[in-house]
Structures are given as C-alpha cells and as structure tokens.
Amino acid sequence: MISPGAPKTNLLGLTPGDLETFVAGLGAKPFRARQLMKWIYRRGVADFGAMTDLSRDFRARLIEVAEVSPPEIVAHHASADGTRKWLLRAAGSSGVEQAVETVFIPEPGRGTLCISSQVGCALDCAFCSTARQGFNRNLSAAEIIGQVWLAHRELGARSEGPRVITNVVLMGMGEPLANYRNVLPALQVMLDDLGYDLSRRRVTVSTSGLVPQIYRLAEDCNVALAVSLHAPDDALRDRLVPINRVHPIAELLEACWHYLERQNGRNITFEYVMLDGVNDSLEQAERLARLLRGREAKVNLIPFNIFPGTEFRRSPRERIDAFRDRLMQRGVMVTVRRTRGDDIDAACGQLKGRVIDRVTSPLGGRRTTMEATA
Numbered sequence: 001m002i003s004p005g006a007p008k009t010n011l012l013g014l015t016p017g018d019l020e021t022f023v024a025g026l027g028a029k030p031f032r033a034r035q036l037m038k039w040i041y042r043r044g045v046a047d048f049g050a051m052t053d054l055s056r057d058f059r060a061r062l063i064e065v066a067e068v069s070p071p072e073i074v075a076h077h078a079s080a081d082g083t084r085k086w087l088l089r090a091a092g093s094s095g096v097e098q099a100v101e102t103v104f105i106p107e108p109g110r111g112t113l114c115i116s117s118q119v120g121c122a123l124d125c126a127f128c129s130t131a132r133q134g135f136n137r138n139l140s141a142a143e144i145i146g147q148v149w150l151a152h153r154e155l156g157a158r159s160e161g162p163r164v165i166t167n168v169v170l171m172g173m174g175e176p177l178a179n180y181r182n183v184l185p186a187l188q189v190m191l192d193d194l195g196y197d198l199s200r201r202r203v204t205v206s207t208s209g210l211v212p213q214i215y216r217l218a219e220d221c222n223v224a225l226a227v228s229l230h231a232p233d234d235a236l237r238d239r240l241v242p243i244n245r246v247h248p249i250a251e252l253l254e255a256c257w258h259y260l261e262r263q264n265g266r267n268i269t270f271e272y273v274m275l276d277g278v279n280d281s282l283e284q285a286e287r288l289a290r291l292l293r294g295r296e297a298k299v300n301l302i303p304f305n306i307f308p309g310t311e312f313r314r315s316p317r318e319r320i321d322a323f324r325d326r327l328m329q330r331g332v333m334v335t336v337r338r339t340r341g342d343d344i345d346a347a348c349g350q351l352k353g354r355v356i357d358r359v360t361s362p363l364g365g366r367r368t369t370m371e372a373t374a
C-alpha cells in the first residue's frame, strides 16, 4: 500500500527489474513494465495520461504514485561548432541552487552525449576545473539517466527516426565509479533494448582509477572503459591524479587487463591530457609505450583545455604530434581528441556547473570548506 501524500516514485533510473517489481506492487502484470519503458525512453513521454495502451485504471494509479521527473534545465548554450550544453539544477542539501552539465557533441555519423555523475568531484586532479569546485553529492540514478532523457527531448529525437544520440560517455562532472550505486542502474537502462538500446561499445565509463570499482564493474556490466592515466610514472601521476597515491599505476593497469579479459572487451582507452612541459616529452612517450605495448590499449591524447586560475598550459601542436608519432612507432594505437565546444566552456575539464555546499574532499586537503554534509 502506498499512503496518500507519500513522495511519488520517480520511474527514471529504475532498472528494468526494479520497474517490474514496482508495477507488480501495483497489481499489474510484469509486461506492463516493458510498455512503460517504451513510453518513457523510446517515446520520451512523461505524462502517464498519454500512455494510451495502458488501462485507464492503471494510468490513474500511476498518476497517484509515480512520476517521470528529469532534472530541470537552468540554461542552454549552443556552440558555433554545433556542440550543445545544458546546465541542470541539482539541489544541494539545504535546497541551495547547484547545477551540473551535460554536453552533446554532433559529428558526422554519430552524436555523443557527455553526462555528469556527481555534483562536483572529490578526486582533485590538478588540471581539472571541476576539481576546483569541490564535491557536494552524488547524482541519483534518475538524475543520471534523466540527462539522456532530456537531451533526447531537446534534440527532438523520435523513436521512428534515425538515432540522434549514438554514444554516451560518462566524462562530464564527477567520478562515475565513486557513485557506483547510482551509475550502474543508469548504465543498465542505457543498454536495455527497451531503454536506449545502446551498444556496449558505445557507452563509456571514464575513471580516474578507482581500482576496486573497476573489478566490480567487470562483474556487473559490460561497457567500454576509459582510464585517465595522464602520466607514465607514479611520481608524476601522484601529483596530477592524486588517487594514484592510493592505487598506483601497476595496480591500476592490472585491474584494466582483468577488465578486458573478464568482458571480452576490445580495448581500453587511456586518456592522456597534454600539459606543456609536464608530461609531453618524447622520453615520457617512450615510458608510456613500455606500459601499454602489446596490450589491447588505445591512447587518446587530449590537448589541455585551459580555464581561469590554472597553472598549466596546453602543449604546442608540434609536441602533441611528436608524442603521438612516437607512440605509433612503438606500436601503440593513438588518437588525438579534437577539442569541441570550448567557446561555451563545454570542452573536457571545463565543466564546472555550480557547486555551493562543498564538503571536505577525502583526497584533496586543498579544500576544507565544511559548509554542509551531503
């Protein structure tokens, strides 16, 4: 029994299994869950009244106890290169205005949606603007899948038409594997054939290297993995990506090779931000090649995106090319990421949303603001 006045259940973010349990609790047959998923995800419908193949009584019951409630859009920006960015409300613990960002990047033949998993981030990577914002809280599963739901609606995607969003990457604000509990159901909806029906190779979780969660993910969900490596040795990585002090490179790589083996994955992408004079020498390219040679690995070089207050500079184009060429000569697959949407601060590492209630970072030390506990 659901008592009157009880908060409604947000159906966004329920796994297919949870949705079946939910409809069973309302006395409906399990296949109703499948019908509901089709309406919600395929057709982008939030209004139960409009779900015409459900019985009148069931619709009325749903209106009483459930909702399809995505985050609210606070602002929208469109870049000259077609990239779009939405700022979404993510209320803080005291109801304060906070926001996260979602970015859509259109390219010929594909459309990539970059979504956030946390309000801020606690991992404190030295070159990332989200890190400067501190950490407030995890996004709920509804807020995570809700970003895909909203982008579909805003981009005018139709279930009959061609796919608009072909790829989803968890490369927005936050560390997805630090919010495992809510990221997992959202991934399941992305992959489910009645959800977004995305291929496993087109959903990418990017992590700074939370080793225990990489092992968990290997058991729970088959998606593509990207790892933010950024340095070929522990001394440098300790400085750039502080989680390395807890899980150093050797441990991280072991988890990666385990992931590939467990999942029959094709390869792992290693992200490597190109920082002028810091990690971009040919000697460092050699060391990186030694770590990855002979493995199912691909390096993605990301030209550093500058933001106010950072001490880092982007490596010059010639150095990025020389670094790339050296990796190729050593037999390592490598691509250079094209910068998109930087005129609207939508490029990698430029997303900052709005984090107000900062809580202490477990790793940072730099930030000690203790205005609220999430």
Ligand code: SAH
Residues within 6 Å of the ligand: 125, 127, 128, 129, 170, 171, 172, 173, 174, 175, 176, 206, 207, 208, 226, 227, 228, 271, 272, 273, 302, 303, 304, 305, 306, 348, 349, 350
């Ligand atoms: N927390 C996750 C996902 C978020 S960031 C992770 O660390 O993987 C997505 C990618 O952008 C990461 O590889 C991140 O290191 C990189 N990045 C962060 N700041 C950047 C910047 N200023 N310029 C370029 N890439 C950046």
